[in-house]
Amino acid sequence: MKEERSSAMGDTAGFMGVMIYRWVTWVLLLFSCLLLSRFFILAQLRNINRAYHQWTPDPTSSRFIVPKEGVRDDKFLEVPQIVWGLNNQKIALARAALTGRKLNRTLLMPNLSASLFYKETDLLEPLGFDRLFSLHRFNSLCNGFVRISSMDSRSFSDVLVVAKGSGRRRTAERDKAQLEQCKTSEKDSHTVIKLEGKHPFLWHDHWPVLDYARVFEGLVLVDNLSTEVSRVVSKLKSLSSRTGIDQNKIRMSPFIFQPKYVAVHMRIEKDWMIHCKKLEMRSRARNGKDLKICSSKEEIMKRVSNIPGLEKPSVVYLAVANDLLEDRALLEGWSGFLAPYEKKKLGVLDIYSKYPYLIQSAIDYEVCLQADTFVGNSFSTFSSLIVLHRTMRMDRARDCEGSTMASYAYNIEGPAGRPKRWATNMSDSSLASINYGSNEVSCQ
Numbered sequence: 001m002k003e004e005r006s007s008a009m010g011d012t013a014g015f016m017g018v019m020i021y022r023w024v025t026w027v028l029l030l031f032s033c034l035l036l037s038r039f040f041i042l043a044q045l046r047n048i049n050r051a052y053h054q055w056t057p058d059p060t061s062s063r064f065i066v067p068k069e070g071v072r073d074d075k076f077l078e079v080p081q082i083v084w085g086l087n088n089q090k091i092a093l094a095r096a097a098l099t100g101r102k103l104n105r106t107l108l109m110p111n112l113s114a115s116l117f118y119k120e121t122d123l124l125e126p127l128g129f130d131r132l133f134s135l136h137r138f139n140s141l142c143n144g145f146v147r148i149s150s151m152d153s154r155s156f157s158d159v160l161v162v163a164k165g166s167g168r169r170r171t172a173e174r175d176k177a178q179l180e181q182c183k184t185s186e187k188d189s190h191t192v193i194k195l196e197g198k199h200p201f202l203w204h205d206h207w208p209v210l211d212y213a214r215v216f217e218g219l220v221l222v223d224n225l226s227t228e229v230s231r232v233v234s235k236l237k238s239l240s241s242r243t244g245i246d247q248n249k250i251r252m253s254p255f256i257f258q259p260k261y262v263a264v265h266m267r268i269e270k271d272w273m274i275h276c277k278k279l280e281m282r283s284r285a286r287n288g289k290d291l292k293i294c295s296s297k298e299e300i301m302k303r304v305s306n307i308p309g310l311e312k313p314s315v316v317y318l319a320v321a322n323d324l325l326e327d328r329a330l331l332e333g334w335s336g337f338l339a340p341y342e343k344k345k346l347g348v349l350d351i352y353s354k355y356p357y358l359i360q361s362a363i364d365y366e367v368c369l370q371a372d373t374f375v376g377n378s379f380s381t382f383s384s385l386i387v388l389h390r391t392m393r394m395d396r397a398r399d400c401e402g403s404t405m406a407s408y409a410y411n412i413e414g415p416a417g418r419p420k421r422w423a424t425n426m427s428d429s430s431l432a433s434i435n436y437g438s439n440e441v442s443c444q
């Protein structure tokens with residue numbers, strides 16, 4: 001009896017031991033599973049985050065496959081200083097680089113212009129390309145498609161100067177013929193071809209949108225400017241996580257929540273309103289076409305508030321001309337669930353004001369590019385370039401319905417009083433609709 005009992009006790013003890021052992025093993029297993037899954041989720045989120053913020057083109061992506069050809073790095077092209085607005089300068093730079101490609105020559109690093117003077121060219125402050133964009137990233141991302149060299153043009157003696165004509169008689173065909181001529185063996189033998197004349201933004205457009213897109217992809221801000229962009233973006237995101245999360249959402253998906261913001265490139269300054277009214281009138285007079293270019297502040301506010309799927313509340317960044325920062329009315333009249341900010345209210349004016357016009361504009365461009373939702377004017381080249389860039393980043397098959405990288409044109413009314421959904425037609429054969437604007441925008 002005693003023995004039985006003790007053996008029973010022994011059994012029980014043994015049984016308990018095994019149970020505890022199993023239990024501990026299970027707990028350990030469960031715990032490591034939790035740790036592992038959390039690690040994976042975090043790693044995944046980090047990857048998504050990285051993919052989103054430091055997007056670089058996927059070399060295997062079929063849309064951007066480039067045959068390995070490359071341009072010669074012992075023949076060069078020199079171009080005049082690049083001038084006017086950020087968007088004009090980006091287009092000019094792409095035209096210069098693509099002209100280099102056409103001539104199979106490396107572009108000598110051009111000067112951009114830090115200031116915005118249209119007429120007084122002596123006031124244009126030259127700003128080396130590599131003060132704004134990383135030269136190294138440009139050449140590695142463009143991967144030989146086009147190339148820029150930092151060599152000094154003065155170190156070459158064998159320079160052929162070619163005057164590029166302008167004016168009405170200078171047709172695209174003539175321009176192309178001249179470029180072809182530069183490829184004849186006599187002209188091609190010169191180490192440097194120096195193109196003179198009106199600045200490259202006014203050169204003819206001989207290239208499809210996809211070629212421009214490849215060059216634009218290479219334009220990555222230098223590190224210290226990317227840091228400034230991150231400061232502005234994280235300020236917007238911190239505001240949006242303070243006002244934008246309802247507690248339920250935190251409980252349901254603590255890891256998945258990503259603060260979002262909307263960016264609106266609002267063109268309502270006086271100069272623009274005069275300019276856009278003129279364009280509308282001219283189009284009506286010339287070909288009876290009613291273009292929708294101008295939108296009042298009220299129209300913009302209304303259309304933005306009708307965008308489907310916005311977080312309530314939503315932080316809205318207003319990218320506006322500096323003159324408008326003094327206008328307090330800019331921030332008034334927005335729907336209750338929209339919290340509008342411009343540089344001043346956001347408290348980032350000091351970040352911008354350290355820099356000349358071109359760099360301020362480049363920071364704003366990036367802030368709009370990184371927004372979850374972008375709303376712009378389809379007749380603004382600045383807006384159009386942002387939409388082109390966002391279109392390159394989205395998976396169009398899925399995203400025209402979804403909300404990732406969504407862009408809208410506020411000057412065109414879509415269904416239910418919304419602004420029109422907008423993505424660039426990447427198969428367009430020229431940059432015309434980006435450069436001159438269009439009402440024919442869609443997302444397909």
Ligand SMILES: *[C@@H]1O[C@H](CO)[C@@H](O)[C@H](O)[C@H]1NC(C)=O
Pocket residue numbers: 069070071072101104
């Ligand atoms: C440039 O010239 C090199 C060498 O002649 C050639 O291999 C390459 O394909 C050419 N590239 C272009 C873009 O024409």
Ligand SMILES: *[C@@H]1O[C@H](CO)[C@@H](O)[C@H](O)[C@H]1NC(C)=O
Pocket residue numbers: 081108109110111126127153
């Ligand atoms: C760019 O501007 C600087 C300063 O004015 C000048 O020294 C340099 O030669 C210019 N570079 C080119 C390629 O025009």
Ligand SMILES: *[C@@H]1O[C@H](CO)[C@@H](O)[C@H](O)[C@H]1NC(C)=O
Pocket residue numbers: 131132222224225359
């Ligand atoms: C970025 O930093 C470098 C080195 O610190 C400096 O030379 C350069 O001028 C800065 N760029 C701008 C645009 O301020």
Ligand SMILES: *[C@@H]1O[C@H](CO)[C@@H](O)[C@H](O)[C@H]1NC(C)=O
Pocket residue numbers: 425426427428429442444
């Ligand atoms: C995109 O551009 C191509 C080439 O110009 C044209 O054939 C096509 O219809 C355009 N697509 C849309 C949706 O506008």
